[in-house]
Amino acid sequence: MIALGILLALVLLLVVFGLLFRLQILTSIFSGSYARQIGLSNRVNAILMVVFMVVGMAAFAYSFVANFDKMNPPIASVHGLHTEKLFWTTMIIIGIVFVLTQVALFVYSYKYQYREGRRAFFYSHNNKIEVIWTVIPAIVMAGLVFGGWKEWSNIMGPAPKDAVEVEIMGKQFNFLVRYPGRDQKLGRINYRLIDATNEFGFDLNDQRGLDDFTASEVHVPKGHPVLLHIRSRDVLHAVYAPHFRVQMYAVPGMPTKFWFIPTKSTDEMRAQTGNPNFNYEIACNQICGRGHFAMKANIIVDEPDDYIAWYAQQKSFADQNPDILAAFKNKKTPVIEDAPAETTAAPAATEKAQASL
Numbered sequence: 001m002i003a004l005g006i007l008l009a010l011v012l013l014l015v016v017f018g019l020l021f022r023l024q025i026l027t028s029i030f031s032g033s034y035a036r037q038i039g040l041s042n043r044v045n046a047i048l049m050v051v052f053m054v055v056g057m058a059a060f061a062y063s064f065v066a067n068f069d070k071m072n073p074p075i076a077s078v079h080g081l082h083t084e085k086l087f088w089t090t091m092i093i094i095g096i097v098f099v100l101t102q103v104a105l106f107v108y109s110y111k112y113q114y115r116e117g118r119r120a121f122f123y124s125h126n127n128k129i130e131v132i133w134t135v136i137p138a139i140v141m142a143g144l145v146f147g148g149w150k151e152w153s154n155i156m157g158p159a160p161k162d163a164v165e166v167e168i169m170g171k172q173f174n175f176l177v178r179y180p181g182r183d184q185k186l187g188r189i190n191y192r193l194i195d196a197t198n199e200f201g202f203d204l205n206d207q208r209g210l211d212d213f214t215a216s217e218v219h220v221p222k223g224h225p226v227l228l229h230i231r232s233r234d235v236l237h238a239v240y241a242p243h244f245r246v247q248m249y250a251v252p253g254m255p256t257k258f259w260f261i262p263t264k265s266t267d268e269m270r271a272q273t274g275n276p277n278f279n280y281e282i283a284c285n286q287i288c289g290r291g292h293f294a295m296k297a298n299i300i301v302d303e304p305d306d307y308i309a310w311y312a313q314q315k316s317f318a319d320q321n322p323d324i325l326a327a328f329k330n331k332k333t334p335v336i337e338d339a340p341a342e343t344t345a346a347p348a349a350t351e352k353a354q355a356s357l
């Protein structure tokens, strides 16, 4: 009731202000000061336009310089350097056009503000100008799109055959990591088998999965192609590793992938950044629930020898969980007929996921 009273009072107040405003306009028309007021209001607006442009550009320049390092972490992958080049080429070209058109917009608003007796110049049509401002942007945009498409097909093309394969599964709210064992083949997993111990849903009826192992961090060798198989267990997540310029959605029911070549080991990056605690990070950048802010994992880039040593030390999931293996062997865990034969998606599905990005 009180809220309704306040609302009515506010509406009444607005009506009163509206009427007062109209009254003031009518008085000024009769007294002859109306035209002068329009002139003043236009002058103020014209000046504010220029002030807005100058303050806006200064604030942008400040924020750009102050946050540059945060938004551009050092690059640590081969394709990262290519995308960086592409990004800055695009930014410089569209930046120049943006500044020129915006300066023209605001300066002309000031220059051609209302002036008594001045009339607008009527210019109906000019084919030459139409052709120029259609053809030049079309050529420039086509060039940019072609450069981007070439780079995109390089990055998204099939990974080299000898790539180290890692599977990353996003879940609320962390990343699970799985490696193929010595056979270099990831075994079958099934979401119906997921429980507190079998977080991945290992289907140990599949021989290929017997030597697969899980890890709490992603280890990859420096200078070697790495293929990430990405999937999600519940909602939409993303595998975002800014130093490698890697970003790919983790979509429930639709595996995606991304391959890259790391170029600097974690130790090298620690030396370069002067931060002994530095770690490469995978962060989820799709808001996926209450714990989203803390959803991340570390990537350790090892020298190739260190990677081999680390890999050799890992124990398979089956070895670590003999109870689960025994349950599969005793057929206590039913064979699930409709489980997918492969952990990787059909190529068509993966491509569709990439195309949607």
Ligand SMILES: [Cu+2]
Binding pocket: 170, 171, 236, 237, 238, 284, 285, 286, 287, 288, 292, 295
């Ligand atoms: Cu997430």
